[in-house]
Amino acid sequence: MHISEGVLSAPVLVTGAAVTAGFTWxxxxxxxxxxxxxxxxxxxxxxxxxxxxxxxxxxxxHLILNGVVxxxxxxxxxxxxxxxxxxxxxxxxxxxxxxxxVNAIIMALPAVMVHYLFGAMVGKxxxxxxxxxxxSGLVSVLLSCILLGASLWATDAQFLKTSLxxxxxxxxxxxxxxxxxxxxxxxLVRVYPEILFKGNRR
Amino acid sequence: xxxxxxxxxxxxxxxxxRIRIMxxxxxxxxxxxxxxxxxxxxxxxxxxxxxxxxxxxxxxLKPRVKPLLWFxxxxxxxxxxxxxxxIIANIGGLNLSMAGxxxxxxxxxxxxxxxxxxxxxxxxxxxxSLGKAMHQLHVPDKLVFLLLMTYRYVFVIQEEYLRLLxxxxxxxxxxxxxLHSYRTYAYLAGMLFVRASMRARRVHQAMLCRGFDRRFYTxxxxxxxxxxxxxxxxxxxxxxxxTLIDMLWMYS
Numbered sequence: 001m002h003i004s005e006g007v008l009s010a011p012v013l014v015t016g017a018a019v020t021a022g023f024t025w026x027x028x029x030x031x032x033x034x035x036x037x038x039x040x041x042x043x044x045x046x047x048x049x050x051x052x053x054x055x056x057x058x059x060x061x062h063l064i065l066n067g068v069v070x071x072x073x074x075x076x077x078x079x080x081x082x083x084x085x086x087x088x089x090x091x092x093x094x095x096x097x098x099x100x101x102v103n104a105i106i107m108a109l110p111a112v113m114v115h116y117l118f119g120a121m122v123g124k125x126x127x128x129x130x131x132x133x134x135x136s137g138l139v140s141v142l143l144s145c146i147l148l149g150a151s152l153w154a155t156d157a158q159f160l161k162t163s164l165x166x167x168x169x170x171x172x173x174x175x176x177x178x179x180x181x182x183x184x185x186x187x188l189v190r191v192y193p194e195i196l197f198k199g200n201r202r
Numbered sequence: 203x204x205x206x207x208x209x210x211x212x213x214x215x216x217x218x219x220r221i222r223i224m225x226x227x228x229x230x231x232x233x234x235x236x237x238x239x240x241x242x243x244x245x246x247x248x249x250x251x252x253x254x255x256x257x258x259x260x261x262x263l264k265p266r267v268k269p270l271l272w273f274x275x276x277x278x279x280x281x282x283x284x285x286x287x288x289i290i291a292n293i294g295g296l297n298l299s300m301a302g303x304x305x306x307x308x309x310x311x312x313x314x315x316x317x318x319x320x321x322x323x324x325x326x327x328x329x330x331s332l333g334k335a336m337h338q339l340h341v342p343d344k345l346v347f348l349l350l351m352t353y354r355y356v357f358v359i360q361e362e363y364l365r366l367l368x369x370x371x372x373x374x375x376x377x378x379x380x381l382h383s384y385r386t387y388a389y390l391a392g393m394l395f396v397r398a399s400m401r402a403r404r405v406h407q408a409m410l411c412r413g414f415d416r417r418f419y420t421x422x423x424x425x426x427x428x429x430x431x432x433x434x435x436x437x438x439x440x441x442x443x444x445t446l447i448d449m450l451w452m453y454s
Contacts, residue, residue, distance in 0.1 A: 004270060004273050004309070004313050005230075005234065005312060005313040005316035005317060006233075006234060006242075006308065006309045006310075006311070006312025006313035006314075006315070006316060007309050007312075007313070008234075010234075010235045013231075013234060013235075024345065025342070028342055028344045028345060028348075031344060033344075033416055034406070036344065036347055036348065036351065037351060037402045037403075037405055037406040037409070038399060038402040038403070038406070039348065040347070040348050040351030040352045040355065040402070041351070041352075041355045041359070041398045041399065041401055041402035041405070042395065042398055042399065042402070043348065043352040044352050044353075044355040044356045044358070044359045044398065045359050045394050045395050045398035047352070047356050047359075048356065048359045048360045048362075048363050048394060049363075049391045049394060049395075051360070051363070052363070052387060052390070052391060054377065054383065054384060054387050055377050055378055055379045055383065056379055057379050063387070063391065065391060068391070068395065072395070079344075079345060079348055080348070080352075083345075083348050083349050083352045084352065086349060087349075087352060087353055087356060089320065090205060090324065090325055090329075090332075091204075091205055091356075092266065092269070093266035093267065093269070093270070093317055093320070093321060093325070094269065096230055096316040096317050096319075096320040097226060097227055097230040097231075097316070097320055097324075098230045098231055098233075098234040098316060099234075156305070158284070158285045158286065158287065158301070158302075161284040162280055162281070162284055165280075176384060179381070179384045179385075179388070180384050180387055180388040180391065181388070182388075183384065183385045183388030183389065183392075184388040184389070184391050184392040184395075185392075187388060187389050187392035187393075188392050188395065188396065191392070191393075191396060192396045192399065192400075194399075195395060195396065195399045
């Protein structure tokens with residue numbers, strides 16, 4: 001989910017770039033060089049996970065999993081997701097330079113937010129873990145849609161209908177993303193709990 | 203998932219990566235902030251000129267512009283019908299808005315221009331050169347490290363993913379719209395994160411053993427030549443010139 005080049009107005013683009021710079025700086029400060037490789041390789045996994053397509057009825061959507069990255073990395077998810085977006089631009093020409101800041105906020109800010117909203121629930125019990133994962137997946141996509149809609153709306157109030165249509169169209173994606181994130185986090189807690197509690201300064 | 207543009211012998215490929223990055227940032231923002239279709243069109247022509255200069259073949263460019271073109275088709279269907287200003291026609295209960303059409307034209311020109319400039323200027327350099335240039339341009343070291351390391355492992359993790367998917371298929375997994383499929387994909391993605399994390403630990407240890415000092419080295423050497431400066435001045439001039447026309451137009 002991202003906004004293409006050439007759509008947004010100057011104030012939105014500049015605000016996006018500035019906010020992204022700020023959060024990236026905060027995120028990088030949280031990572032020391034010993035964790036750098038860990039964050040980088042998880043960013044690659046996030047990038048690859050977005051190539052996984054799951055069926056919804058006759059059509060299919062790709063996974064986003066920014067909720068998972070958020071729960072795993074906390075604040076460090078911001079630079080990790082930014083990096084993945086840069087690679088998407090380089091390898092697939094998804095977006096270019098000017099919308100990068102706004103797109104990073106759309107994808108990465110919800111990831112960081114679900115970490116602080118639901119991160120504490122992970123690992124309490126099997127049901128709690130699944131719920132935390134489900135909510136992280138659902139809420140992160142919902143927040144991404146809202147941020148996307150808001151940046152369109154801030155560009156031109158006429159975009160309101162388009163924004164609402166985008167949010168509505170993503171409801172099935174939110175549910176699938178919630179289910180997958182729920183299972184994924186439950187799986188990680190059972191199989192490799194270190195991944196969740198390493199480098200997370202809670 | 204390869205980048206087919208990074209190796210080449212064109213004029214653009216020989217330019218200093220720093221110059222290319224600065225030009226791309228400047229021209230992209232200048233194009234994004236323009237107000238008139240004629241001005242955005244000028245940037246599109248500039249973008250096409252750069253693609254030509256980088257000797258990028260349409261064959262390689264086509265699959266990359268395709269998603270953008272689909273997005274533009276959607277824009278053209280959606281915007282003229284949902285905007286409510288300057289209605290010029292009413293077709294079967296749907297209002298056709300001139301403001302929507304004008305915005306669609308602007309988005310089409312700008313997005314194509316920016317993507318072409320990005321492809322011609324940035325995608326034409328190897329990742330290592332991009333990292334080095336970013337470092338020289340004072341992008342934080344950690345971010346450069348993150349980008350290079352992520353890029354290095356994207357391909358490894360993708361192979362891992364394909365291996366997991368193959369294994370699932372051998373066991374008779376056929377995806378559908380049901381809980382079982384979603385759970386399988388979730389475990390697959392989870393396994394991807396597990397393997398990525400374990401690999402990260404091994405890689406980190408191996409790097410420390412080999413005396414890693416937080417820096418990457420690139421073997422690409424860009425010989426300084428006067429074309430760098432000339433190109434930079436030309437692009438800066440073109441950008442400022444077009445922006446000036448845009449401004450004068452707006453305030454006249």
